[in-house]
């Protein structure tokens with residue numbers, strides 16, 4: 001464990017750097033007009049990836065930081081799917097016919113809350129409007145407690161080949177405090193049904209830092225999941241406590257949240273458990289079995305980071321469809337209207353325009369900083385001088401980051417080898433802090449726009 005002064009030095013609130021600039025830089029000066037122009041500017045033949053957001057869940061988990069709500073009315077859920085189809089048509093009209101698609105990700109929320117016929121209709125629309133490649137990755141997030149009986153075969157028939165299941169922690173006391181009661185049997189049953197339906201790759205999400213979570217409990221959860229479910233990949237998230245943004249989190253017993261040193265110890269125990277079970281650590285918070293494409297990408301320097309976390313998807317354009325969905329283009333990023341009711345209103349009010357309402361343009365400086373941050377988050381190494389050269393910047397471009405880098409070296413988090421920065425294993429949990437040294441927009445300490453770094 002790092003000494004206490006290191007924990008103090010690397011505390012504070014930080015982004016997860018799933019993009020750079022981060023969503024904290026989005027504002028209303030960028031919106032539908034930019035989304036329109038940037039879609040039309042994608043060169044013919046350039047592949048795009050699709051992200052479809054479904055903001056509904058059957059129940060709300062108290063820890064959840066995502067844009068979700070409970071909507072039980074099947075008509076409303078079907079109506080939302082109609083809007084997704086409408087938005088896909090608007091996007092396809094701007095991209096032109098035959099646009100190649102290699103990655104489709106459904107997230108939320110819980111996308112299986114859409115009625116099966118709605119899911120079919122959206123997937124048919126995608127296949128009609130885009131040239132979905134034969135070996136495209138088609139992935140979906142699931143809640144194992146609420147997977148309708150007919151859904152796994154439907155997903156198999158629609159070509160889905162990857163599913164992410166939320167598990168978080170198996171300890172009943174943690175589950176009760178977090179408002180998410182889920183037995184191991186429920187999860188096992190979900191995995192069995194998905195595999196039987198031909199969904200080849202299973203991912204599991206775990207969280208540490210939840211109320212009443214312990215080092216032993218977190219480690220036991222990781223070992224049990226690795227042994228009993230043998231997922232291809234795991235994402236191990238530190239609980240992001242942002243009650244000023246997500247009111248439901250205020251219902252968690254704050255006094256039972258583990259402090260930073262305890263969180264770090266939980267993370268370390270999960271890490272040891274998963275490595276001992278044969279998994280490889282990927283970037284900040286992912287694990288994969290050795291034959292997995294994520295491992296191959298991490299070993300060959302081709303791993304990418306996007307809003308969904310780590311990916312092998314190299315497409316330069318990601319188009320987000322649905323309420324709050326974010327799109328990424330070489331020129332910048334745009335985000336759709338966040339609240340589902342307002343998204344619906346925006347779609348209905350202007351039938352020809354896109355529902356993007358905020359975003360950010362990327363400057364040349366953003367592109368350089370973003371490239372350095374992405375390589376750090378993916379490869380745990382980067383040469384900022386070489387990266388600067390390839391972006392036309394002098395070696396002095398990151399002089400202001402050098403004192404912090406030297407301190408990080410003294411703390412054992414990085415090794416500075418000429419202009420090469422190598423993040424050590426001890427530094428892996430602090431990747432966000434090291435990335436933040438290259439963040440030209442990061443707000444001064446104490447500004448509460450992100451969760452705690454540790």
Ligand SMILES: C[S@@+](CC[C@H](N)C(=O)[O-])C[C@H]1O[C@@H](n2cnc3c(N)ncnc32)[C@H](O)[C@@H]1O
Nearest residue numbers: 063064065108109110142143166205237239240
């Ligand atoms: C978008 S959610 C979808 C989960 C899925 N609907 C389910 O119920 O399992 C994906 C993952 O985000 C993670 N997550 C959600 N809120 C979080 C928070 N506040 N801090 C850290 N991770 C969080 C959880 O691990 C969750 O499984």
